[in-house]
Amino acid sequence: MIELEGLTKRFGSKIAVDHLSFQVRPGIVTGFLGPNGAGKSTTMRMMLDLDHATSGTVRIDGKHYRELEEPLKYIGALLDAKAMHGGRSAYNNLLCLAQSNRIPSSRVDEVLDMVGLTAVAKKKSKGFSLGMGQRLGIASALLGDPEILMFDEPVNGLDPEGIHWIRNLMKALASEGRTIFVSSHLMSEMALTADHLIVIGQGKLLADTSMADFIQENSRSYTRLRSPQQERLRDVLHEGGFTPVETAGGVLEVDDATTEELGELAARHQVVLHELSPQRASLEEAFMQMTAGSVEYHAHSERDPAAEPPAVGAGWGENWKKPAGTDSTDGTDGKGA
Numbered sequence: 001m002i003e004l005e006g007l008t009k010r011f012g013s014k015i016a017v018d019h020l021s022f023q024v025r026p027g028i029v030t031g032f033l034g035p036n037g038a039g040k041s042t043t044m045r046m047m048l049d050l051d052h053a054t055s056g057t058v059r060i061d062g063k064h065y066r067e068l069e070e071p072l073k074y075i076g077a078l079l080d081a082k083a084m085h086g087g088r089s090a091y092n093n094l095l096c097l098a099q100s101n102r103i104p105s106s107r108v109d110e111v112l113d114m115v116g117l118t119a120v121a122k123k124k125s126k127g128f129s130l131g132m133g134q135r136l137g138i139a140s141a142l143l144g145d146p147e148i149l150m151f152d153e154p155v156n157g158l159d160p161e162g163i164h165w166i167r168n169l170m171k172a173l174a175s176e177g178r179t180i181f182v183s184s185h186l187m188s189e190m191a192l193t194a195d196h197l198i199v200i201g202q203g204k205l206l207a208d209t210s211m212a213d214f215i216q217e218n219s220r221s222y223t224r225l226r227s228p229q230q231e232r233l234r235d236v237l238h239e240g241g242f243t244p245v246e247t248a249g250g251v252l253e254v255d256d257a258t259t260e261e262l263g264e265l266a267a268r269h270q271v272v273l274h275e276l277s278p279q280r281a282s283l284e285e286a287f288m289q290m291t292a293g294s295v296e297y298h299a300h301s302e303r304d305p306a307a308e309p310p311a312v313g314a315g316w317g318e319n320w321k322k323p324a325g326t327d328s329t330d331g332t333d334g335k336g337a
C-alpha cells in the first residue's frame with residue numbers, strides 16, 4: 001500500500017504537485033494518468049525520496065521511504081531506464097545493486113530470466129536498445145522481490161511482444177497481491193492493463209476511480225443498428241418509445257436501451273437486423289470527453305475538438321465529476337476510495 005497525504009512540490013514559483021492525497025492499493029494494477037507536465041514523474045520521485053516534498057507525506061506500507069531498512073525489498077521502481085551504468089554488463093549492473101542491498105546473487109539470474117535478457121547478460125548495457133534497457137530497468141525493479149512496484153512509462157520502446165509481456169507481468173504481479181502503480185501515455189494500453197485510475201492535471205487530483213466507472217462517467221454508450229428495412233426499423237423504434245438517430249451509412253443509433261430490448265422489439269415486428277451492437281467509448285474517448293469544454297478548447301473553437309489531443313494546461317479535466325470530498329482546489333484534498 002502506498003499512501004499520499006497532501007503531497008506538494010514546488011520548483012521555485014512552479015507548483016508541480018499540489019496537495020495530492022490518494023492511496024495505491026494492493027492486488028490491483030493502478031494506472032497513473034495525466035498530460036505532459038502534470039506532475040506524474042515528480043510524484044513518483046517523491047514516493048522514492050528522490051525528490052524532497054515541499055510539504056505532505058508519502059508512506060510505503062505505513063513507513064516513510066527513509067525508514068525502510070532495505071528499500072528494494074519493499075518497493076521496486078522503473079523510473080528512468082537509462083539510469084544504468086552503460087560500461088557494465090546487464091549482469092554486473094544487477095549484481096552491484098543486489099550486493100548493496102544484501103540480495104543473493106542467484107536472484108540476478110532469476111530476474112534476467114524473467115525479463116528475457118539471459119542471452120545478453122554479459123553484454124555492456126550501453127549497447128542495449130531502448131526496449132532492452134526497459135527490460136533491464138524492470139529486472140532491477142524486480143530484484144528485491146518487492147511487494148510494491150512502480151513503473152514510469154514501462155512500455156516505452158517495447159515492441160508488441162514486449163508490450164504484451166509487460167502487461168501480463170503487471171497483471172500477474174497484482175494477482176499475487178502486490179501493489180502495482182504504473183504511468184503511461186498509451187491510453188489503449190492503460191485500458192487493457194489497469195483496474196483503477198489516478199488522474200492528475202496541473203499537479204492536482206482529478207480522478208481516483210475504477211477504470212470502468214471512469215469510462216462510464218465520461219462517455220456516451222449507445223447501440224448501433226443496421227437493417228435492410230431501415231425505414232420500418234425507425235418506425236418500430238419510435239413506436240417502442242426510443243429516439244433513433246440516423247448516422248452515415250444508414251446506421252441508427254439508440255441511447256439508453258439494451259441490445260436485448262432492441263433486438264426483441266425488432267423480432268416482434270419481424271424486422272431483419274444486419275447489426276445490433278453495443279458501443280462503449282474507449283478510455284481515450286473518455287479523456288476527450290473529460291477535457292471537452294475546457295478553457296483551452298474554447299480558445300481553439302474554430303477547430304474540430306475531436307481532432308485535437310486532450311487539452312493540457314488551464315482547465316484540463318474540469319469536466320471530471322469528482323467524487324464527494326475530493327475537491328483539491330482548496331488544498332484539502334479528500335482521500336480516494
Ligand SMILES: Nc1ncnc2c1ncn2[C@@H]1O[C@H](COP(=O)(O)OP(=O)(O)OP(=O)(O)O)[C@@H](O)[C@H]1O
Nearest residue numbers: 011014015016034035036037038039040041042043
Ligand atoms: N527539476 C525541476 N525543476 C523545475 N521544474 C521542474 C523540475 N522537474 C519538473 N519540473 C516541472 O514540474 C512539472 C511536472 O513535471 P513532471 O515531469 O513531474 O510531469 P509529468 O506528468 O511526469 O510529465 P510527462 O508526462 O511529460 O513526463 C512540469 O511543469 C515540469 O516542467
